[in-house]
Amino acid sequence: MTTDRREFLAHAGKYLLLTGAAAVAFDKVMAGRPAEADNYRTTDHWWAYAIDIEKCIGCGSCVRACKAENGVPLEPFYFRTWVERYHVRPEDSLHPEVDSPNGGYDGFRELYAAGDGSKSFFVPKMCNHCADSPCEQVCPVGATFRSPDGVVLVDKKYCLGCRYCIQACPYGCRFLDPRTNTADKCTLCYHRITKGKTTACVEVCPTGARQLGDLKNPKDPIHAFLKDNKVQVLKPQMATGAKLYYAGLDGSVR
Amino acid sequence: MPPVEQISGFMYPNEMELQWSLLIVLYPYITGLVAGAFILASLARVFNVAAVKPTYRLSLLTALAFLLVAPLPLQLHLGHPERSFEMYLTPHRTSAMAMFGFVYLWYLMAVLVLEIWLDYRREIVEAWKESKGIKRVLYRALALGADNVDEESLRVDERVGRVITIIGIPSAFLLHGYVGFIFGSIKANPWWSTPMMPIVFLFSAIVSGIAAVLLLYMLVSWLSDRPVDMACVDTVARYLFYAFAIDFSLELLDLVHRIYEADESFRSLDFMVKTKLFTSQIVMQIILGTLLPLGLLGLIQVVRVSEQARKAIATVSSLLTLAGIFAMRWNVVIGGQLFSKSFLGYTTYKVQFATREGLLPAVLLLLLPFGILWLLLKLLPPWKDEHPAGLPEVI
Amino acid sequence: MRESLRHRQHLFRVAALFVTGLLLFVAVRALLVPPDFGLYGHYRAGALTDIRKTAPSFAGRSACADCHPDISEALAKGKHARIGCESCHGALGRHAADPEKLKPAMLEIPALCLSCHTANVAKPKKFPQIDPSDHGDGARCTSCHAAHHPGDAP
Numbered sequence: 001m002t003t004d005r006r007e008f009l010a011h012a013g014k015y016l017l018l019t020g021a022a023a024v025a026f027d028k029v030m031a032g033r034p035a036e037a038d039n040y041r042t043t044d045h046w047w048a049y050a051i052d053i054e055k056c057i058g059c060g061s062c063v064r065a066c067k068a069e070n071g072v073p074l075e076p077f078y079f080r081t082w083v084e085r086y087h088v089r090p091e092d093s094l095h096p097e098v099d100s101p102n103g104g105y106d107g108f109r110e111l112y113a114a115g116d117g118s119k120s121f122f123v124p125k126m127c128n129h130c131a132d133s134p135c136e137q138v139c140p141v142g143a144t145f146r147s148p149d150g151v152v153l154v155d156k157k158y159c160l161g162c163r164y165c166i167q168a169c170p171y172g173c174r175f176l177d178p179r180t181n182t183a184d185k186c187t188l189c190y191h192r193i194t195k196g197k198t199t200a201c202v203e204v205c206p207t208g209a210r211q212l213g214d215l216k217n218p219k220d221p222i223h224a225f226l227k228d229n230k231v232q233v234l235k236p237q238m239a240t241g242a243k244l245y246y247a248g249l250d251g252s253v254r
Numbered sequence: 255m256p257p258v259e260q261i262s263g264f265m266y267p268n269e270m271e272l273q274w275s276l277l278i279v280l281y282p283y284i285t286g287l288v289a290g291a292f293i294l295a296s297l298a299r300v301f302n303v304a305a306v307k308p309t310y311r312l313s314l315l316t317a318l319a320f321l322l323v324a325p326l327p328l329q330l331h332l333g334h335p336e337r338s339f340e341m342y343l344t345p346h347r348t349s350a351m352a353m354f355g356f357v358y359l360w361y362l363m364a365v366l367v368l369e370i371w372l373d374y375r376r377e378i379v380e381a382w383k384e385s386k387g388i389k390r391v392l393y394r395a396l397a398l399g400a401d402n403v404d405e406e407s408l409r410v411d412e413r414v415g416r417v418i419t420i421i422g423i424p425s426a427f428l429l430h431g432y433v434g435f436i437f438g439s440i441k442a443n444p445w446w447s448t449p450m451m452p453i454v455f456l457f458s459a460i461v462s463g464i465a466a467v468l469l470l471y472m473l474v475s476w477l478s479d480r481p482v483d484m485a486c487v488d489t490v491a492r493y494l495f496y497a498f499a500i501d502f503s504l505e506l507l508d509l510v511h512r513i514y515e516a517d518e519s520f521r522s523l524d525f526m527v528k529t530k531l532f533t534s535q536i537v538m539q540i541i542l543g544t545l546l547p548l549g550l551l552g553l554i555q556v557v558r559v560s561e562q563a564r565k566a567i568a569t570v571s572s573l574l575t576l577a578g579i580f581a582m583r584w585n586v587v588i589g590g591q592l593f594s595k596s597f598l599g600y601t602t603y604k605v606q607f608a609t610r611e612g613l614l615p616a617v618l619l620l621l622l623p624f625g626i627l628w629l630l631l632k633l634l635p636p637w638k639d640e641h642p643a644g645l646p647e648v649i
Numbered sequence: 650m651r652e653s654l655r656h657r658q659h660l661f662r663v664a665a666l667f668v669t670g671l672l673l674f675v676a677v678r679a680l681l682v683p684p685d686f687g688l689y690g691h692y693r694a695g696a697l698t699d700i701r702k703t704a705p706s707f708a709g710r711s712a713c714a715d716c717h718p719d720i721s722e723a724l725a726k727g728k729h730a731r732i733g734c735e736s737c738h739g740a741l742g743r744h745a746a747d748p749e750k751l752k753p754a755m756l757e758i759p760a761l762c763l764s765c766h767t768a769n770v771a772k773p774k775k776f777p778q779i780d781p782s783d784h785g786d787g788a789r790c791t792s793c794h795a796a797h798h799p800g801d802a803p
């Protein structure tokens with residue numbers, strides 16, 4: 001054989017071998033890629049959330065729907081999402097009166113009289129699914145994590161229940177599920193959004209105050225929301241990279 | 255979890271229940287005693303403060319007894335203690351808690367146990383050769399079957415032991431500094447979040463450790479009918495005073511800084527200290543636990559008093575110190591959870607009695623190290639004129 | 650040389666103990682760490698699958714239109730157009746899966762309507778809200794307002 005043909009055969013053999021090896025490796029890798037099992041690709045999405053304060057009527061549908069969809073304990077100190085009511089006297093905006101009776105589960109009884117010179121509004125709260133999440137940073141074992149599509153989740157089979165993440169969240173959105181003794185919080189209805197549905201809270205919100213957004217989708221309405229409104233995140237000084245954007249958020253909100 | 259009526263003002267709904275309980279107060283207290291006792295031991299070994307030599311071995315054994323108990327309150331507190339080994343399997347490198355697992359292991363194995371072993375080797379081998387039956391097997395195992403205790407070997411031990419103690423000092427700093435960092439690095443909690451936290455924790459640990467050993471030294475001497483070396487007591491008390499002066503200054507600095515800067519959390523925290531934490535912080539920690547012992551210890555530095563009086567002052571000061579440092583841990587851990595992160599409200603913590611995280615297990619866990627220490631003292635007597643395992647002295 | 654080694658034999662035994670411990674740790678670790686740990690980040694990749702396994706309780710807006718086209722049309726023309734069926738009717742996932750077997754519960758009027766429409770100073774001014782004691786003379790809401798298109802009579 002001439003050198004050319006030998007070289008050719010050597011190269012061809014090498015490439016065939018590599019392709020075969022790559023195919024085997026690819027299969028092995030795919031076998032361990034559960035998130036790509038159906039046609040949902042985590043890398044196609046970057047989930048965020050938008051809340052328009054001026055539209056929230058404090059009906060509590062979101063709170064009830066979340067507890068129903070996710071089986072959250074019904075006691076008044078376990079919430080994946082809740083609604084707060086703020087009553088701000090303009091002469092003392094640093095000290096608003098805030099209440100959240102059973103998280104807003106049963107709505108809000110009228111407590112204030114109209115025309116007393118103050119302003120009131122509702123603020124729905126939930127996990128901010130921070131891009132630089134402090135709760136994920138402190139987890140000692142990797143039981144809480146941020147998925148590739150931007151949702152902060154808890155691995156209930158791995159969590160020790162040390163509660164460090166609950167201490168580290170500046171927004172108070174985590175709790176320890178007393179039935180599983182593991183940390184728990186809003187999962188952005190991951191089991192729904194990965195199947196093309198929306199979250200339970202957005203599904204039932206009657207005024208459209210709540211919106212799920214996918215920042216990687218150029219056609220998603222959240223881009224218009226972010227452009228057309230003055231938006232804020234909670235506690236921006238903590239630099240958590242929160243992805244829950246509020247429009248119309250008053251400065252008195254904690 | 256508290257019924258909703260125990261909330262005053264507004265708290266985020268998930269904040270009403272305290273996450274870290276009495277057991278998590280106990281844990282930094284215990285590791286603090288470890289670090290403090292070890293620092294006292296290193297005063298003798300590394301800084302050659304001869305007067306405190308009588309407490310050297312006692313300090314090490316005290317440190318070991320408490321270090322062995324330290325993980326227990328954590329295990330009782332976890333939602334899934336059976337998964338705690340995951341911290342060693344898949345430690346999250348950004349988590350102070352995970353890294354602490356390795357610091358603990360390092361300190362236990364490579365520093366404390368090794369140092370104790372090297373210092374006691376001669377007596378262990380002696381006890382091996384002189385015992386019979388199960389005691390013989392025990393001491394042989396402790397010696398790792400090596401019986402070289404000639405002069406040269408002991409010189410090797412001395413050199414290696416000294417190196418270990420030198421490494422041990424920053425390790426002890428790391429051990430308890432890390433616990434402080436676990437709290438101090440939580441930006442979400444303004445009561446905890448300060449770069450001073452590891453340092454304050456460390457110095458209060460040193461204070462509590464020295465106080466513990468001082469007390470134990472006088473107690474064990476009294477129980478075993480040995481005369482108390484007053485030069486030792488005076489010197490240890492003096493070091494307690496110095497450590498306390500530094501600790502107090504640091505905490506005062508933190509307080510002044512908070513009051514001066516008066517950031518958004520100040521009003522809420524100030525109110526909390528003056529109401530919910532009044533007894534534990536103002537009365538227990540500051541007045542009874544810091545100012546009084548500081549005053550007493552400072553007094554005997556400048557005024558001449560009788561031996562009896564000095565012993566009494568040392569005892570009382572140590573007891574007050576130990577109570578005060580416990581109060582400090584309580585104020586940090588529990589205090590950090592009594593106020594809302596909205597700065598608009600407070601909750602209450604009621605200690606239960608016979609539950610998994612109640613008063614009863616806490617008391618038992620505090621008593622356990624003394625039981626272990628008693629065993630260790632029997633196994634490895636601290637003062638060289640005694641023989642191990644209570645064999646009669648040869649005159 | 651042998652002499653100096655003899656003086657250090659206890660140190661070698663300690664070192665051997667440490668090395669054995671380390672090797673044991675490495676072996677145990679290899680056995681116990683979940684195989685899919687670390688695939689996407691510092692967590693067990695299988696957790697994503699576990700979390701996705703939850704069965705949804707809410708069917709979603711589009712699910713109802715298939716069997717109830719008339720109501721969907723009426724809804725779309727009225728003021729309640731943007732409200733999903735399950736906002737008022739509760740989770741209907743199981744009903745959508747087996748319509749005959751699981752019929753949704755009857756709704757409580759006026760409690761349901763009032764949960765949104767009771768006047769409250771904290772609600773946006775533009776939102777339609779009424780004082781229940783001062784509206785409708787105690788009649789049921791649906792006497793005057795068609796539930797799915799409330800602007801019209803039923």
